[in-house]
Amino acid sequence: MTDTPHAAPEAAPRVAVLGANGKMGRRAVEAVRAAEGLELAAELGSRDPLTAVVDAGATHVLDLTVPDASPDNVAFAVENGLHAVVGTSGWGPERRVALEARLAEHPGVGVLIAPNFSVGSVLASAFAAKAARWFESVELIELHHPAKLDAPSGTAVRTAELIGDARAAAGVGPSPDATERDPDGARGAVVNGVHVHAVRLRGLEAHQEVLLGGPGEQLVVRHDAFDRGAYMPGVVLGLRTVASRPGLTYGLDGYLDLG
Structure with missing residues (x-):
């Protein structure tokens, strides 16, 4: 009698944290390290090249940088087939439309943009x-x-x-x-x-x-x-979920069953 072969367990997401030297980034690094089922692949600061993400074998990118840098970071992730979770602000409608067009060319990639991870x-x-x-x-x-x-x-x-x-x-x-009058806003x-x-x-x-x-x-x-610890459960939830939600999700509520 032969054993029935079992499917290989799915590999844990390997996460590269961008903006790892910031206050939010440092907490996120700790959270990824502590989270069951996640692996920390790389910690990048503002002067580190994005190619280090690929060199580290990351499968997921966590972007906690600044509004001017975030679109290029996410574009790099998508073009390289990496799922991205984004906590950086500045993602207005125009940027989201451009990202959706890019994601249409990479249908297996998921991106979560979360205005708030709490x-x-x-x-x-x-x-x-x-x-x-x-x-x-x-x-x-x-x-x-x-x-x-x-x-x-x-x-x-x-x-x-x-x-x-x-x-x-x-x-x-x-x-x-x-x-009727509000000259100073x-x-x-x-x-x-x-x-x-x-x-x-x-x-x-x-x-x-x-x-x-x-x-x-x-x-x-x-x-x-x-405290920034309030955001870490949402960060972990996003990283665990994003690969199963191809395309763009705007808001962590997209991953919660809120009806």
Whole structure:
């Protein structure tokens, strides 16, 4: 009697971390090392050549760099058949469209662009979008440390996009606002029809409030991240999942069963 041959176990993702010397990158390196089923293949700083990713035998790239460098990093990964998980901001609609065109030429490659890796933050944004159709008014406040480079934050933009889309689908009109003069922009940015206000303050890390108002009541959906450790479960989830989701996924909510 002969043994039935078994399929070889699937190889663990070999991860190259780009931006490994940054605060987020250092935490991600630790998380990849500690995560079951992941292997750390390379740690690259801003001066290291991207060819080191291929030389290290990486199968996945984790991009935690800066907005100016991220598109080239992801393009390199896609062209070399490597899956990519991206936590760098600056991926607006034009960049995403260009990336989707590139991915169409490499149909087996998966890319996740995550404006936020915190599962709690992703859930808060989803809850706010679900609730927004039931309230006349909605505004968003994001609060971060003063070293943050972009405003509004990528998370705030993503949340406003979800809220605006949900309200449009439900036929909800714009929030009431009688403002006629705002020469200094006190009413904040407008993203997908939602006013977004950015605060930069020493002592903060990453915080967001969605304020929803109706006659006689207010609902506040708030998320607080006090430490970069809050992002690591999402980073690991993304790295474990991205190979099974070819093409572009925008937002970690795409990997969560949120209905």
